[in-house]
Every structure is written in structure tokens, then in C-alpha cells.
Amino acid sequence: MSYLHAPRLVFTGDFLSDVSTVNNDTAHYNNATFQPNFQDPGQGATNGWWNPEGGAVFDFQNCAVKQIFLPDGTTQSSPADDIIIGQAVVGAEGRPTGKMVDLDPDAQMFSALWCVQLRICTANGDLLFKGDITTTSFRDLQMRQLDGGKSNGQPLGASWTSVITNVEWGALAEQSAFLKTLRTTTQNNTLAINMNPFGYYYSHNDGRFSLGRIIGSIGPYFENEPFTFAAARRLYGINYTPSARGTFFSISNFLVEPDAKRVSVDFGASFPVADSIGTVNYKQDLRLAVSKIPQAGVASRQTPTFYINPNDFIEIGALDYQSDPNWLNQTGGIVSFNNLPDTTVSALAANQLILVSPSTSQPGQFAIIAREAIDGLVARADNFIQRLDDGQSVNIDFYAYQWGKLLPNASISVTLDPPTPDTPVGPQNPISEIYGNNFPAEGLTFNGQISTNPQGKAQMQLTGNAIYSPRVYIDGQIYFITYQTPTVDQAFGTEQVVVHLRDYFEEIANPVWGDISEMMIQYSNLYPIMSKYVVNLADPEALAEKKKILIFAFSRDMNDTMHMPVTRDLSSTKRNTILNWLHNPQIAPKPVVRSEAREAKAANPVAPGTALTDKQASYKEAVKAKNGSFPGFAATNDLFENL
Template structure:
């Protein structure tokens, strides 16, 4: 949890509607920055046992030359995905410092400034009639050294373009290229990536931004030999369409890793025909390193992180494609799979073994099979019920739900090293029911405030959450902060882990004074914070020891430790 700011980000190049690029457009050199009239956006984990889908909440994105603003809009909350532990390859790059990941979302509704003097901005505005822009950025080079002037900073490289209402917000419908995987991460030297075959310009646009390794954290791309992009024919013979220019100076910071193929010509009629029925792939020194899935299949949920209260429902929107086109009638298998979650404990830290996640399954209901329509889209409804405190001191329960096209699931069962992206699953936090007898008093709420006091001792100098008098003295301020919309960067708690029921109870108590004009103190001893026994997370000790053995200690970074405490994919026995 912390602030997320855009610092020192500038436009390096623009691409026009006809595919041509420019470094001289007036937009080049302008600043991409966050809010100037409110606090920064917030980076928030879903749960202590799911720290690998951290979302950015409440961020504003602006384009400015420091004198005038050319567009601005709210960033729709989104988690990172495709995290790549060890993107930086040289020694000293272990832990979160050496990792990479990416975010994709939308900005809007857009408030436009004067776009007349920039061809790029005029075309961008015309191409976004729905009032939203798409934004995708890659992160790496996170600085964990407290003695450094750039402590907690990192490198951000990305793109902004038009978005339309018939598109997903958090991924690109196109050609999804997969590496071989081992322990949830790429086994080779490239990560997951996307490409699009543009039938209008007759070019392939491929995004290598989060797919290529670097020498050092936030440093130059590592030379890994000759890379070619092309396709695999029905005999799995590779046909090159062009070489990747990644070794050119400043290629990554200038292009964000996006390149068009072929460079100096259009795709031929034969190439266009082949790309409609054959898989896109990339070779490294003439060996395939990433490629589309079997038969060009791909499935993806748009939003994949959810917080649900008991008796709430939410819809999850899926897309299925084949060779980049909508796949009608695809059967998607939906099943519980907690392999992407993390126990969150270290067997040697003296804190004990963490609680089990993903139980009881009765707290989350959904259809086991859904089918896509003619547009390749399908909707899944999640229905939540109180899990009844299976983790003791942690409110509610966190679940992982995997989804695969049924034929893909069968292929993955035969070969779990290829055919799916470990990041592509739903992470769902279901809260417990909390209904104290009215009127709500301090006695009812002590355990809630006590936990926040334990988590944020730095707040003691402002508010002592363990003290009735201190909390009451700040009742108006707290009522304001707890009552803000969850999307607001000033919302309290910043962790966004307080349920609807508990928020309602706290607001009721803060705003309903007794005869003395103060919130009710209550009588008797407060309920105890839950302690043992609970069910232990399976294999937590072994997973923690494995993580530590490869250098992914908690001290090297929480994300890296979390990655290395995940289990292998858990497929159901029945895949039909």
C-alpha cells in the first residue's frame, strides 16, 4: 500500500492514424503526470494472501506542457498482471528490484484542452468518440534502497491511445503469445506478449514492452540474440516477417517496445491469408521462444479482481478468440484454483503458519460452464455468501477462480508447462457478515480499530486507534474519510479492506452521539480478536523455504516472496 505517482514521464514519440510515427509532433516532449489538485492515487493489495494483483485507485492522468493541459481523465482502477520475477538478469537483481509487470486500463471521461496545433492530438481525439483513452504501461527497476534519492521510484514506459466501448478495458483483443513456464514464470528469456494483425494497414503491431529481459533493474535491454516475428505453418515451420529492432539505441524508451511488421512494406496477400489460420510466433536464434496457443485459442476476463460483500453479486465479462477473432460457441470451464494465491507467511519468522485460503467453497457460487455468443463474449455471475471467518483474525476469505476453454484445459492437463497464463484467473475477496446489536458502540468496534492501530503505528501521533477518547476527538474527520467513495484517493482505510457491514457500523457509531454528544462508549469487555485454531495453508512451510532458498526472501521484496510461494495449477478431474 502506498502512493502511486507519475514523475518525470514525457512523450517520446507519436504514431498517426496512417501508421507513420513522428518525434517532431508538438505533443512530443509534453509531460504525462498525475493530479495537481488532489492527492496521489493509491496502490493497494487485494489481501495479505493475494499481493500479486495490486490495484491503482483514484489516479488522475494528465497531458500538459506545464502551461496548458491538453487532456485529463480518471484512471479506471486496475491491477497489474504478467509479473515477471527476474526480468533483470545480472547479479544483484534479485527480489522486487529485478521484477517487471504491466498495467492496462482506460482514462476518462476525457476533458480535452486545445488540440489544434498537434496532428496527433487531433487524430487521437477524433478516434475516441466515446470519451475514453486506453493506457498501458510497463514497470520495472523498482528502487528498494532507502539511502537512494530515488527510493520507491522505478521506470515506467507505456502508450496511450483511443478506446471504444466495444473493446475490453484491461487487455487487447489480438494474438496472445505464450512462453513455456516453470513455477508460474517464463522458463526462457521472454515473457507473455500481445500482437495485433491490422487488416486496414496490413501490418502486425507487436508489443514487446514487458516481454524482453534487461541487464540491470530499469536498465537497457539484454542482448539475447536475433529475434524474428512471424508465423508457424501447419507443419510448425516458422516463416519470418521481420526482425525485432530491440538492440537499436533507445528503442525501448522511445517505442515502449511496440514495433510494426514488416517495417518497410505491407503484408502480402499470402501472408495475410496465412495469419488468419496460423499461429503468430517469435523465434530467438531460429528457435521458437513464444507462440500462440494451440489452434490460436485465447480466453480472458476483462476485470479480474473483485471485492464482494455477503449476498452481493457481480458479473465477470469474458472474451474468447481464435487467431485474434471472436470465437463463437466456445465452452469456458470455470473452477476453483488457488494456485495463484500465496500463503503469506514465512515458516522461520516466528509468526506461525498462515491460515488456509479458498475455503469454504460454499461462500462463492458460479456456473461451472459458460458458453460464448456470436461475438465471442460470455458473462459469468459470482454470488457471494458469508464465509464465516475461516481465517480468524483476517476478515473474510480470498479465492482464486481459473477459467480455460475446455479444449485448452485438456491440453494443459497433458502439458502444464504451456497453454495458459498463470496471471489469468479471478481473485475474489469475500467479506464476513458483521451485524452488531443496535445501538453500535465503541465496545463493538474495538477489535476493528485495534487491528488498524497495530498495522499503522505511525498514525499514533495523529490518532490512537486503540483509544476511545482519541478516536472520538477525531470523529468528524473519520466520518468524512470513511464516508468517501471507495474510488476516492482519500478514502479510509486506504487498504480498501473494510467490508460494507463494518463501514456502515463505524459510520453509524461516529454519527450517532449519545446524551453527552459523543459516540456511545458501550459497556463490558469487547469481543476478542480471533485466534487459533484455524486450518493451516497447505504446504506453506515448504513453499516459504523454497522461496528463501532461491533468494526470494521477504526482505528482497514482498512480491517476489509471494510469487515463489504459489503452488502449481490445480485442474479439476472432469474437464467437460
Template sequence: MSYFDPPRIHFGGKFFTDPSTVNNDPTHYEAKNTTPSPWQNPNGQHRYQLRSCMVTSAVDENGDVSGDPIIGSTVETTDQPSTAKIADLDVYQQSVPTIYGMQIKITLADGSSIVGTMDPAALNQVWFNAVLPTRSWEGGDYVQDSFGGDMNACGWYQSVVRFQVADWPETSSAILQKLRETTMMEDGAYLVSIKFVMDGYENVPQDSNYQLGRIVGTLGPVFQNEPRHNPGHRWMAARQWADTDPWNYPSFMDSPFKVDVNRKKLILDLANSICRKTAGGAPVDLGTLTAVATTPDPVVVELGPIDYSEFTYNGHAAITELDLSDGQLDVLQSASLSLVMSKTDIGDPKVLLEAESKVNFAAEIRPIRMMGDPGTTATTTVYISNNGAPFAGKQLNVHIESVKGTTPGATVPPTNPGNTPQVDGALTATITPSDENGFATVTLNVLKDPGQRTSELDGQLYFVILYDPDVTYPDWTKVPPAQNQVVSVIVWAQYAIDENPSWDKIQGLFEPYMKLFPYMKGQIDMTDQHTFNVFMMNPPWSQVYGDIPAGPLGINAGAIPYYMSRDFDDPMFMPVTRDLSPNKIMTIMHYIKNMQSAPPSSESQNKKA
């Protein structure tokens, strides 16, 4: 299933991203805050690119492949039709940034290549203590290294890459050919599972590696009726961390694994699970790391040592395989897996442990945006497994938590209010029992207008928490639930489309965007009427963008309406931050259509809304 299965291709290198940072602070969404602090990258463009990436290894059903021309091939983003974009869901939820429109090209040494586009993917299981601390305060632990910030963070993305038939020609690589033959097709395209882990991101402008980080990833086949944004196998939970732990106790994060019965292998993905010595560096020294199976009796069976080296991290994306005997394979069908380190001076040696129940579940699409009109609905699916297999007929429950500064999992200081006055009762959620393939459907329904948190922060953020009624959970008001079991939902405020808006209204819609995304203001100042008029009228689409259909209301001219009418998942969509509701965008379109039908005077009449 997915990237765990052969044929498997591993790659690694650097990633580049430059999100704007002005919109990271909720106080910047106050109209009275006309001079927001810039943070480290006010002119960021929200681009996302792979840099200096190459295929480092490949695995088939017999193990590592040597001599295949895929090894050493370049893996790059094409920046076509535009550079991929990355954007947060909301200032109160910055842990699910989504990558849109990432086109990937793999080029062999002979010049042959394949090109595909990744479905939008959201960050998962991000943790901010993935680097061993390098200092400690007396009386308490600092719990981050001396550099701080995003350098300590680590997280993963999983999605599918769609390769059109014409973009995957025959190549000299047998492993690529095998992958093409193995994976499924959908809508005329080959689907390839992709999972990548990012860490060591440098966000200090004075550093030579500014806006760069480390990336390792894996490509593998896609099969019918499997999750596409989650591994879908068995999981080990990380040992608990306490703020009373000494500074040199490393932290850990949950790890997926698969028991491959046909190949008699235990396959572990540790890329996002073991603390690093330094940002983007080697894993901490755990001594010998041993895989152990414990039966309910309990009987403890050692399975063998696990390779968690830096070489395996960079060369195999930290996916390691362990051969299993028939007896070990049989034990693992009912036993719980754990990883135990030989070092005894850095906390509990059992660093990763599978729960006895072996029931796992995760939401597929976790960031969702909805209009605040009563009756608006949206859905997402949840994959539920039991002992690594689809769990049919399982009923989960849902709990809705409106997000404020004190909500566990919110990405703002606790002093920020968050909630709108009419937050309660605006959103409901239901979930079906899982079907024969393990999928349950969550349906979200807007009952009333949630309002706005400020005049510049639209709508309300909700955490829709999935939970198993047969399990006891920590208090969610104190401890955040697992990230892959939370659907983050923005319900925009109800907004009636104005078919005859004034310039003052249009200017007012764009003022927060220009303030919070300064780069755009440097390109086209949407709050200047003369500039807006020029770019809403020009150019004719056919002259610049080719033979494309007219946009909303029959509009077929103007750069502004062109970019604002792109598909939401298109990397060219504007606003890049994706925080204007559809009805506000349509109000802008009506203004443009009206002005194009009766062109305004060229004289600027700038007014403040």
C-alpha cells in the same frame, strides 16, 4: 483495437509509489503479534504518481509522427482531488494491486493541456525474474540478480482514461485532435485506452532512487465492444523456463500482438516480454530477433527482423511495427507466429510462440471483494477471441481454488495456513457462453459464511480459474494458471451491522488497521477514544469539503466519517488498504451517528477490546 491502433501516443519516465509493507506478512494478522516487523517501508502511504514523464513519440496511420507539438509534452499525475492510491487485494494475493483515482494531465509546450481520470486498474502478468541473474549457487540457480526483491519484477496495467469534454479543449497538436475524433464517448466523456509497463522499482531505503521505478506507456483510441483491461488480440506464449537452466538463460513473458490488415502491419508489444540485463535497463542481447510464421502444413515463412532495442523500449514503449507483404499478410491469417533469436548459447532460440488454436481469453476485472452473506453476488466479464477476432458461442469452464500458503500463485510462504475452517462450499461460480462480441459473464454467488482466517484477517481468498475444456492444462496444485485467466475473490466473513456498538467494539475494529498501517496511526490514532471523538465530530463537512450530500445515516460532520463514506474507487477512501468490510464500516457509522446525536464526554476512556 485499443492502444495498438493509431493514433497512438507513447510516453515514458519514472513512477513513484510507497505502499506500506507491514501488511505484507500474514503472521502480522495474528492478534498475539503486537510488534510486527516493519519490512522496508512501514510508514508508506500507498501513494502512486508519475514522475518526470513525457511524450516520447506518436504514431498515426502512416507511421511515426514528427514535428507534432505533442512530442516532448509532459505527462503527470495531478494529485487531484487526492494523490492516487495503490492497494493489494489481500496478503495472500499481492499480485493484483489496484490503482485508484489516478488523474493524468498532458501539457504541451504552449501551456495548453488535457486532463482525465483513469478507471481503476489492476496489475497484470507480473513476473519476478524479468532481470538476468548476476550470480548462481553451485548445484542450483539463484534465479534473481544480486539485488533481489521488486527490482526484478515487471508487469503491466491497462484501463481507460475518461476525459470530460471541458477538460479536452482544442490544442495545437494534430495527433491529439485526431485521437479525440477517433475514440468513442461514454457518459459525456472521451475514452482513451491506456497501457503501461513498470519495472526496476527500487525498494532499498538507502538508495537515491528509493520508491522510484521505470514506466513506459501508450495511449490510443477506444472503440465499442472491445475489452478495456486487456489487449484482446493474439498472443505468443513465452518459452518454458526450468530451474535446471543455467543462470545466464534469460526468462521471457507472454506477448500480445496484432495483425493490422488495413495498414498491412504486424504490431508487437514486447514491453513486458523480454528479460532485462539490469533492473530498469536494456533488454538482454538476443542477437537478431526474427518474426516467423509457421503454417499447419508446416510451411515456415520469415517475416522480418524485430526491433527490440532499448531505444524502442524507452521511445515507443517497446511497441514495434513490421511491414507485411500481401503474401505474408495472407499467411498470418492461418499461421502461428513466433519470435526466433539468432543466439544459440542461451537456450531455445524460439523465445515466443503462438499456440496453434489461437483461442485466447482474459478476465476484465480480476480482483473482487464480496460480503459473506448468503445470496451475495458479483460479476465480471471475460473476453474470448479466436485468431484475434471475437469468439461467439465459446463455452469456458470455471474452477474454484481456496488459497493457502501452498497454493501456486499465493504471495506468502507455503507454511502459512490460509484457509478458514468453513472454506469449502462458501463460493460458487458460473460462466455463460460468449456473446456475439466475444464477452462471457462470470457470476459469483456466496452460499455461506466463509469465516475469518484469523481474528485480524477477514474472510477467505479464492482463485476462480477460467479454463478451456478443449485444452489440457498443467496441474494447478503445482503450476499457477495464467494470471489474466484468474479472478481473485475475497469473500469477507458474515458480519451483522451493530446499530448500537460500544467503544470497545469500534476500537477492536481499528486495532489491526492501526498496527498494519502505521502511517495512519501517526495522523489519527483511531484506537484512542479522545482522538476518535475529536475527528468524528469535526469539522462540519460544509465548511471544509464544500456543498456535498450528507453521508450514511445523514452524517454531515467529522473527518473520519467523511473519508470512510467516499466511493470505494475514490483515492480519498479510508481505510486506504480497503480491508474493512462494508458492514463493519456501517457499524462504525452507527457509532458515530449515535455519538453525534448525544456527544460523549471529552474524557478519554481508552480500553482494549
């Protein structure tokens, strides 16, 4: 991803995330134990958390272009310099901007933006350009707020990286020298975008409820680069901060451009802030440098700081941020050093970039705040979040880099994480048993060892196989797949591909209400905004009355902002069965779909922490015990011979 390349613009402002919080709680998915008070706002599992009536809407609010960066290394921040500076960054016109949706209640750290359109317009609504942001999920979650999020409730920030497609340039774009340069520089009429959200408000006692801060950068897109992460080098924070329970400057992308003799570092997602709106009161003397010797290790409670002698690095320059508390909001936190000496450029070609600060306790030494990985290695999956039906296959794209260049013949090992234990009902889990993840292992098929081609790219085919309600009352299963290169820098761990594999379900051509009732009742429970203000999803007669609008919503493409369900968590066969019922509503009674699965699970309990082989055997026997009794699919013993 090329958002760090010139020309680029920076915008800042707020984002609205009107998420429904009833569905944040795994136990709320159990229809048998669901209580009406789970839809009430509150602070715990026995209610609907902070925003039970959320509609999953995402929107830009009070966002504006703050600064532009030009190919010659200069920046401009006055509207007198270019027409685009100061203009509003807004969402779609005449429809919801987009949706923000978790992957699953068991995978809430991968919130995705769906169907988001971005426009840059004048105050009169005149268009400069607009485009559609390709669906993308959170990456690189890290500590942001020095106050630990006391004011707003959420101290972490993250990054959304994607591309903007279907770009349309307004007539006013011809009046912007910046936009004309961007248009000729980018490829395939596509743009690169990176957005850093933080400072999200849970609290109802402030005018910022459901708002967060967002910093965005838009630059050119170049062919054959990944979509969901920057094709760049990375700085990793190594200094643990006990007061904040985390590490600041945890992950920062940076770009080295030898021809331009320039290095650009994006601290927009990692710079520590004093509050939820990005005020900077940090006073540390921070400097970028190139280490002459390899740097390893991370700080912790036991080893709070690593030091380096100034003779062992080449200083690039100091970060000029202390004079302006609004520095982050104005610059997006991107720091560029231009016209570097040839010796510095040469050193950057195969040596680690480091962020250092003069030590007060070790005179003459510098504390290392962040460092690049050993040997400058980065390996990442692009389409790292997947929703799969059984029998569906997808190619996961992996890229390997060394010192910012694609690395051929790099070996990458890929491993399914072990199963997590079930959580029985108890004081900390008062509603319903919660079932583990990464089980059964046979739900996914993939090659555990892949290598990059001469262009530094590898593909791994991932196939979803039939599973039968391993979590009983939640559709499908969540799988975490860890990958790494043999020489991975263990200080920074590994990365993951995360998959929601949906349950096997045989489409019913002429369903009655009992075939879909459990699904619809669950949606009614989890999305009270629908039942309270649109239609009661648990009432078949109400659904039949509103069937035309529901047929419209359920038949939308998954990337359509009007798609229903907003969680995208049902297989195509289940969605089609619901549509079949809506086309011909039949309200004859029929046993609840999932009750059989609950009985099977109860008859074959699995103790928390059970070994994988025992858990697999219990799972098979539970389903075999009720073979053929699940409405919607005709399972036979033959289906389990390969499990």
C-alpha cells in the same frame, strides 16, 4: 482494449509506489501477537519490511511522451513534429494522484491502481488532456531483469490495462494533429491505456527507493471491448533461462490489421532489460515470423530449446533494437511492421506468430523464443478481481478469441481451487498461525460451465455468501477461481478470477468502542503512518477528537482517492458501524470482537493439508460452538444448514 491501434502515443518515466509493508505480512494482522517492532523497517517477518510507514500513494514522476504512432504506420519522436511529443505526463493537480493497494496479504500479486488521474501538460502547466484511469489490477507478471533484480530487489514486471474516462481536452489539444486524430478515432470520449511497471526499488541505499520504471501506451477505445486486457493476440515465451530463474518474452500482446497490412507487437512488458531503468544490452538476432506448421511445447531444463527449419516459416522482419540502449524507453517496446506482403497477411489469418533467432548450435535452424498458442485461442475474464460482501452478486465478463477474432459458442469451464493448508507457528512462521484460503467452498456461488454468445462474450454471475471469520484475525477470505476452454494450450496454463469475500457482519446502529476496537486497533497496527502523523486509530478518545475528518474519509466513495480504509477490505456494514460510532462516540468497555473467533478456532484445530470435507466440518463446528457470541452478528444454527 485498443491501445495498440493507431493513433497511439508512448510515454516513459518513473512511478512512485509508497506502499505500506506492515500489511504485507499475514501474521501481522493478529492483534493478539502484534509487537511494536513490526512497525520498524527491516528485512523479515519480525519487523515491518522495507517501508512500514508507507501511505499507499501512487504517482507519476519524470514521465514524458516519447513517441507517437500514426495511422499511416509512421512514427514521430521530435517536438517539432507535434506539440505533444516531449510533454510531461503527470498525476492529479491539488490532490493525491491515486493509490496502489494489494488485494489482500494472501493475494499480493494483484496490486490495483485506485483513483489515478493522468494529465499531459506543458512545462508551464497548460493542459493538453486529462482523464481518470478506471481501477485496474496487475496482470501478466513476468521476469524482466537480466541481473535478477540484484540492484533493486524486484526482478519482475507486470501490466496494468484500463480505460481513461471523463476525458477533458485542453485548449492546446487543437494545436496537436495527433490529438485531433485520436479524439475523432476513439469512441465514447474514452481512451485505452496500458502501463508496464518494472524495476521497483526496495533498497534504501539508492536514490530510487520506492520508485520503479513505467512504460505507458495510450490509444483509442472502441465500444464493446474489455477494459482490463487487450483484445489482441498473444505471444508466449517458451525458453527457460536458468540464470534468471524465469522466461523472458513471457507474454506479449500483438495486433494484426489485415486492411493496413500491418502487425504490431508490444514487447514493452516482456523485453529483457539490463537494469532497473530499462537499459537494453541484449544482442540476440530476433525476428518475427509466421509458422507454416503448428508449434507446441515449451522449453525447460530438460528441453532447453525448440528449433524450426526456415522452410517452415515466413519471416516478417528483424527487431531493430540493438543500436540504442535506450530503445525500450524511447519506443515503449512496440514494434510495427507495415506494408506486409499479401501472402504474409493471409498466413497470419490462421497461423501462429513466432519470435525466432538463428541458432549457433544448430546450423541452418532457428530457435523459437516465443510462440502464439495452438489454434490462436485466447480466453480471458475482464473484471477478474472482485471484492464482495455477503449477498452481493456481480457478473464476471469473459471473452474468447481465435486468431484475434471473437469466438462464438466457446465453452469455458470455471472451477474453485482446492483449499490451501494452514501454516502452524514454526521456524519459518514465527509469529502466528496462518490460515488457508479457498475455504469454505460455500462462500461463493457460480455456474461452473458457461458459453460465449454469438458475439464471443459470456457472463457468469458470482455471488458471495455469508462466511464467519475463516481466517480468524483477517476479515473475509481469498478465493482463486480457475477457468479455461476445453482446448486450452496446456503449455501456458490457465487464468484466474480472484475474489476477496468479506465476513458476514450485522451493522450496529449504536455501537460502543468494543464493537469496533479490534478493527481500529488492527488498522493502527498495519498503517503506522496514520497513528504517528494523523490520529491514533487505537485510541477512542483521539478518534472522537478527530471524528469530523474521519467521518469525511470513511464516508467517501470507494473510488475516491480520500476513501478510508485504503485497503478496501471492510464490508459496507463494518464501514457503516465505524461511521455510526464516529457520529456518536461511546467509549464504554466491551470484549474484543475477534477473541471469540480465536477461541473457537483453538477449540477446533485443523491440521495443515486436511481434506476439504473435514476442514468444512471443523469450520462449521468452530462457529457453532460460539454461536451468537460474535459482537456484530446474530448467527443462528439455521444459517449453517446450507453450508
